[in-house]
Amino acid sequence: MSEDIPRTDQEIDARGLNCPLPILRTKKALAGLESGQVLAVLTTDPHADRDFQAFCQQTGNALLAQQTRGDDVRVHYVRRR
Template identity: 80%
Template sequence: MTAESPHADEEVDARGLNCPLPILRTKKALARLESGQVLAVLTTDPHAGRDFQAFCQQTGNALLAQRMREDAVQVHYVQRR
């Protein structure tokens, strides 16, 4: 994971949703992207960090970065395999 936030080709707003909804919305959005494109997912679920790590490990998509914004929103950058 890099210090800078990667460029995102698309963004999914999953704020206010709890597991498994952020992951389900991520899967749906990734299906629309081409290989190598990056999806940024906004979440507020405190367990989302671990959920995205497990999701990427299981699916082969790359978790490029996870950032906590000042407004307590976590941003997960997933690159489609």
């Protein structure tokens, strides 16, 4: 995973939601994107890093980066397969 900020095609806000809701919203958003497009997902769930790693490994989507934005917000960059 790169620590550079990838160019994104869409961003969704899943702050305040706990597993599995950020992943479910990600899955729905990815379905609306074309192959190769990048989705940024904002989360505050402390377990989201592991959840997104497992989700991408299981689905074949690429997890490009996971970064901290602000105090408690993590951003997960997912490229649709």
